[in-house]
Amino acid sequence: MLKIKNLTAGVDDKNILNNINLNINSGEFHVIMGTNGTGKSTLGNILAGKDNYNVHSGDIVYKDKSIINLSPDERAHEGIFMSFQYPVSIPGVNTMHFLRTAVNSIRKSKKQDEIEPGDFIKLFKEKLELIGLKSEFSKRSVNDGFSGGEKKRFEIIQMLLLNPDLIILDETDSGLDIDAIRIVSNGINAFRNKNKSFILITHYNRILNYLKPDFIHVMLNGTIVKSGGRELAVELEEKGYEWIK
Amino acid sequence: MDKVIAKSSIIENWKYTNSSQFKTFKNIFSFKTVEKRIIPKSNEIIIYNGQLINCGDYIFRNNIKIYNINEAICQEINQIQDKIDQFSSFKNDKYVEENLKNYNTGYYIYFPKNLTLKDKIIIKNIIEQGNETEYINLRILIDCDENSKITILNEEKFLNKKCINIVNQCLINKNSSLEIINKSNKPDTKQIYNFFSIINYNSKLKYHTIDINSNLIKNNYFINLNGQGSTCLFNGLNISKNREHFDNYIEINHNHSKTISNLNYKIIADHKSRSTFFAKSIINEECSESQAYQKNNNLILSDKAKINANPQLEIYNDDVQCSHGSATGQIDEEAIFYLRSRGIKLDLAKQLILNSIINEVIEEIQNIEVQKNLKETLDTYMSS
Numbered sequence: 331m332l333k334i335k336n337l338t339a340g341v342d343d344k345n346i347l348n349n350i351n352l353n354i355n356s357g358e359f360h361v362i363m364g365t366n367g368t369g370k371s372t373l374g375n376i377l378a379g380k381d382n383y384n385v386h387s388g389d390i391v392y393k394d395k396s397i398i399n400l401s402p403d404e405r406a407h408e409g410i411f412m413s414f415q416y417p418v419s420i421p422g423v424n425t426m427h428f429l430r431t432a433v434n435s436i437r438k439s440k441k442q443d444e445i446e447p448g449d450f451i452k453l454f455k456e457k458l459e460l461i462g463l464k465s466e467f468s469k470r471s472v473n474d475g476f477s478g479g480e481k482k483r484f485e486i487i488q489m490l491l492l493n494p495d496l497i498i499l500d501e502t503d504s505g506l507d508i509d510a511i512r513i514v515s516n517g518i519n520a521f522r523n524k525n526k527s528f529i530l531i532t533h534y535n536r537i538l539n540y541l542k543p544d545f546i547h548v549m550l551n552g553t554i555v556k557s558g559g560r561e562l563a564v565e566l567e568e569k570g571y572e573w574i575k
Numbered sequence: 576m577d578k579v580i581a582k583s584s585i586i587e588n589w590k591y592t593n594s595s596q597f598k599t600f601k602n603i604f605s606f607k608t609v610e611k612r613i614i615p616k617s618n619e620i621i622i623y624n625g626q627l628i629n630c631g632d633y634i635f636r637n638n639i640k641i642y643n644i645n646e647a648i649c650q651e652i653n654q655i656q657d658k659i660d661q662f663s664s665f666k667n668d669k670y671v672e673e674n675l676k677n678y679n680t681g682y683y684i685y686f687p688k689n690l691t692l693k694d695k696i697i698i699k700n701i702i703e704q705g706n707e708t709e710y711i712n713l714r715i716l717i718d719c720d721e722n723s724k725i726t727i728l729n730e731e732k733f734l735n736k737k738c739i740n741i742v743n744q745c746l747i748n749k750n751s752s753l754e755i756i757n758k759s760n761k762p763d764t765k766q767i768y769n770f771f772s773i774i775n776y777n778s779k780l781k782y783h784t785i786d787i788n789s790n791l792i793k794n795n796y797f798i799n800l801n802g803q804g805s806t807c808l809f810n811g812l813n814i815s816k817n818r819e820h821f822d823n824y825i826e827i828n829h830n831h832s833k834t835i836s837n838l839n840y841k842i843i844a845d846h847k848s849r850s851t852f853f854a855k856s857i858i859n860e861e862c863s864e865s866q867a868y869q870k871n872n873n874l875i876l877s878d879k880a881k882i883n884a885n886p887q888l889e890i891y892n893d894d895v896q897c898s899h900g901s902a903t904g905q906i907d908e909e910a911i912f913y914l915r916s917r918g919i920k921l922d923l924a925k926q927l928i929l930n931s932i933i934n935e936v937i938e939e940i941q942n943i944e945v946q947k948n949l950k951e952t953l954d955t956y957m958s959s
């Protein structure tokens with residue numbers, strides 16, 4: 331599904347990521363852990379195609395095609411989705427209108443008809459309920475005045491509605507209360523299948539107990555220094571990052 | 576001494592526009608009389624080339640009276656001279672003076688006591704004649720008598736290139752509420768617009784103005800909160816494109832205790848356009864327990880566009896609540912990235928954000944039908 335090859339990248343001319351190699355097959359669940367400021371979110375932004383985040387060398391191949399020249403919306407059309415570490419609030423843009431526009435944009439790119447407004451309302455409210463947000467959220471502005479946890483829940487609702495194939499979850503668990511971690515994890519697990527791949531960025535082991543990932547990678551100074559199975563996360567939680575350095 | 580102060584403040588409200596741009600405002604255009612029949616809707620007042628030509632049935636049924644200002648003065652209707660004299664406390668620039676001298680083109684619209692209107696009144700002002708080198712004076716005096724509740728939609732339609740000098744005056748008597756919505760379509764027009772309002776005891780003015788699609792506009796709004804408990808909500812949106820120049824001066828005078836003013840203004844400026852928001856809320860000495868709020872948010876869409884924002888509060892009493900804020904910026908790139916990362920194309924993402932700003936202004940308007948109509952107009956305008 332995703333092959334990151336010798337990727338050196340950063341913001342403008344500055345290198346933040348150095349020579350990253352990562353292979354993610356369909357259906358796999360990968361986790362990236364690492365110290366603050368080490369480049370985890372930068373990798374997310376590079377994959378999502380943010381302006382000024384540039385690939386300096388190497389390549390990103392997704393579904394057998396290089397994506398480094400695609401715009402963020404084109405990547406979304408191809409099935410890439412990032413749950414933001416810090417979702418921005420957009421006052422005045424209604425959540426329902428935003429998401430219906432997003433869903434229809436993706437459908438249009440696949441030459442599908444627009445979704446019936448009535449059907450969408452039903453679907454949206456269903457997902458709100460599943461992830462534990464009140465239906466009033468359909469009347470609010472995108473992330474505007476949302477609490478930290480509400481923002482993270484809303485990211486997952488978007489994932490469920492847009493139905494992507496490659497999902498980057500940037501610290502989705504930060505800011506969630508203990509119950510919310512369970513609810514959100516259940517939502518993610520129900521959404522998983524053999525055609526969907528995940529990259530979860532996290533600092534904590536707790537959510538991994540629910541998500542049971544296949545691989546753990548440690549990123550330090552913009553490069554992946556160690557990879558392993560579930561046990562690596564447990565070890566990191568006990569010992570910190572010093573021993574790897 | 577008084578004269579000197581008045582004069583300096585006139586110059587100040589013109590400080591962002593060079594009046595030489597209005598040098599064609601010298602000779603008055605004289606309309607040719609042509610027969611024209613426009614069938615009004617029931618709630619419409621139709622003024623065509625400066626002449627009142629028709630009103631709908633709803634206007635008659637509710638006893639709303641419309642007079643030529645000149646004739647109303649001659650016939651001493653409703654003590655109109657006293658009412659006009661109340662406006663002499665405002666300082667007038669030479670364009671207002673010129674206009675007021677020219678009574679023939681003005682109308683006096685009287686809303687009787689205790690009149691609560693369910694439906695809005697539409698004043699349709701259509702001008703087809705005129706040219707670039709002569710100017711047209713227009714004037715309307717609105718008089719809401721005690722205990723009335725009225726909504727007016729001002730629809731201006733000025734076709735082709737015109738120079739227009741408008742004076743609108745608005746007197747709101749005790750315990751009344753007036754909502755005015757200005758909606759205009761005047762491509763290529765050069766306009767000087769002066770609005771004066773006097774708001775009396777326990778009365779309320781809600782004023783909405785949406786300015787788009789003109790060449791050169793100088794708007795001056797003067798609002799006097801004269802009665803105890805009088806309030807004013809001023810809600811404005813200005814979208815300039817190409818080489819348009821829009822300059823808005825808004826002055827709200829608190830002249831009594833317990834008065835409230837709320838001023839919200841937004842500018843969106845694109846291409847090489849220039850737009851100005853210059854506001855003064857003045858709370859005078861004798862105005863305890865008053866409140867004055869100003870909020871101004873502006874968006875610049877191009878490197879070559881320019882916005883002047885100058886919100887001012889002048890406070891001469893300490894028993895008051897006030898706030899003002901002004902922010903000018905570009906479209907939030909983070910928000911654009913967020914929307915695009917969900918599959919929304921760049922143009923549509925920008926439009927969503929612009930609409931959010933526009934909708935905030937429009938949603939202040941009470942009338943849902945007007946809201947809908949304005950949203951459609953602006954949608955078309957923004958995507959053109």
Ligand SMILES: Nc1ncnc2c1ncn2[C@@H]1O[C@H](COP(=O)(O)OP(=O)(O)OP(=O)(O)O)[C@@H](O)[C@H]1O
Nearest residue numbers: 341346364365366367368369370371372373415501
């Ligand atoms: N737009 C930017 N401009 C300048 N520097 C940036 C930008 N984005 C990221 N950086 C820098 O790159 C480094 C990596 O940042 P990044 O956000 O990827 O860290 P992270 O691993 O996600 O950290 P955290 O765990 O705290 O979220 C940091 O030093 C950060 O300051």
Ligand SMILES: [Mg+2]
Nearest residue numbers: 370371372415
């Ligand atoms: Mg991060």
